[in-house]
Amino acid sequence: MxxxxxxxxxxxxxxxxxxxxxxxxxxxxxxxxxxxxxxxxxxxxxxxGRMRTVREHGCLIDTGAEMFPGRAGYPATWRLIADLGLDRDPAAVPNVRDALAVWRGGRPRPNAGRPLGLLTGAGLSPRARFDLVRLQARLARLARRGELDPGRPERARIAEDTVADLARPYHPDLYDYLVHPLAAGFFGWDPERSAAAPFAAHLAACGGSHTWHTYRDGMxxxxxxxxxxxxxxxxxxxxxxxxxxxxxxxxxxxxxxxxxxxxxxxxxxxxxxxxxxxxAAAREFLAECGYTPMLRVSLVMDAPPEPARPSFATLIPATADTLLNVITFDHRKHPGRAPRGHGLISLIPSPSGCRELFGEPDRTVAERLIARAGHFVPGLRADPSHVRVHRFRHGLPEATPRALRLRGAFAVRxxxxxxxxxxxxxxxxxxxxxxxxxxxxxxxxxxxxxxxxxxxxxxxxxxxxxxxxxxxxxxx
Missing domain, CATH: 3.50.50.60 (FAD/NAD(P)-binding domain)
Incomplete structure (x- = not known):
């Protein structure tokens, strides 16, 4: 009452x-x-919010977030899922199969972020794969020592480092074909200025892309x-x-x-x-919490083109395109995302591309991204049956080393x-x-x-x- x-x-x-x-x-x-x-x-x-799903043209169109890791990576989320009974039907929270590929050498390289990728390459040279194992081992050691707490990233030894600093000791392929497109595509971050600790803690906690799930009935x-x-x-x-x-x-x-x-x-x-x-601790921290905008274009296709190698999402490195960062085949995420025989594809620009396009009309945004995506998805039509542009001015918080320094006082206010x-x-x-x-x-x-x-x-x-x-x- x-x-x-x-x-x-x-x-x-x-x-x-x-x-x-x-x-x-x-x-x-x-x-x-x-x-x-x-x-x-x-x-x-x-x-x-940024996990809203739009239901139109027979599709479930996720406007922001697309998927989430398993229980080890997202414990608070899975506790809430269990408390609400959403996992009583195992099919309601399905695994996303063949989740991630990286574009290199004129085609998508599957198994990125999966153990199998260490054998198949996943777009990385043999030396870069070796360095990926070294980086994963380093993050695992930091996590075991309690230095990569996703809830308190300011306590990490690498709190003053950027994402680019984290990758610098390793083969350049690791940065160009994995770290940079991941940070830019899924966080919207500029690796040269964004803090390494939250990114590293997230990777260490979540594991590989083979753990990714989605909600059958929309995000x-x-x-x-x-x-x-x-x-x-x-x-x-x-x-x-x-x-x-x-x-x-x-x-x-x-x-x-x-x-x-x-x-x-x-x-x-x-x-x-x-x-x-x-x-004061709250005012200063809030003032330093910058945001990157989010922009995505969803395309409903009557006869969807398919990638050369099946995958849900393909990362487009900046070496291949500076405007387009991620292509997702949402109908591959779960069959219920689009009617049978139809397709649902999303195009996500790079951070710089997002800033360039954010204020443009929907038609301009869609035309420019579709034109770029045609290089990576042969047969992609320039006139899909339906186009939906999603914009979030405050898309994702961008952690910087300075924000991490201020977070400690904010946490104990x-x-x-x-x-x-x-x-x-x-x-x-x-x-x-x-x-x-x-x-x-x-x-x-x-x-x-x-x-x-x-x-x-x-x-x-x-x-x-x-x-x-x-x-x-x-x-x-």
């Missing part, structure tokens, strides 16, 4: 969560499980399952968050929502614009009425970073609301669910 606030205004929530992506929904789910009254406010017309499956269990209001843009004593006001053209605490589960630049945090969730909190640009941040945000909100000075008269602290307690302890 919500309580009225003085003056007869709208009921006072325990927590308002701004943002209905995985971070916001997982935070709300955890807090609701602790007995809190929670409402989620989402500016868009649907939940999912927004997790978000939709969470939203079905929560109080979520869509089409509710938030314009400002302000504190007034023990009450936080969340302002919107649709009206003001009041709560005892608020979680901003939005990109760091948006959070900084909505709320002027009095804590005092709990307050306004907290944060999102993949930028651990500087891990993926859905696991978002889901893992939810446990941290919920724990901090619980600590704030349970403090004697802020507990309503006659109230007792809400008892957390055992699962939420386990998640919080594991994140410490």
């Amino acid at each position: 919500t309580r009225p606030i003085p003056g007869g205004a709208a009921p006072l929530l325990d927590v308002a969560v701004v943002g209905a992506g995985p971070a916001g929904l997982a935070t709300a789910y955890t807090l609701a499980g602790q007995g809190r009254t929670v409402r989620v406010l989402e500016a868009a017309g649907a939940v999912g 927004d499956t997790l978000a939709r399952a969470l939203a079905d269990r929560l109080d979520v209001t869509t089409d509710h843009p938030v314009t400002r968050v302000t504190g007034d004593g023990d009450i936080v006001r969340v302002e919107s053209p649709r009206g003001t929502v009041t709560a005892r605490a608020v979680v901003l589960a939005v990109p760091a630049p948006v959070a900084a614009r909505l709320y002027d945090d009095p804590r 005092p709990a307050a009425a306004v907290e944060y969730a999102g993949d930028w909190v651990p500087l891990r640009p993926c859905s696991e970073g978002a889901v893992a941040s939810a446990s941290l945000a919920a724990e901090r909100v619980r600590a704030y609301l349970s403090s004697p000075a802020r507990r309503p008269a006659g109230a007792v602290p809400a008892a957390p669910r055992a699962a939420a307690d386990v998640h919080s302890r594991e994140q410490r």
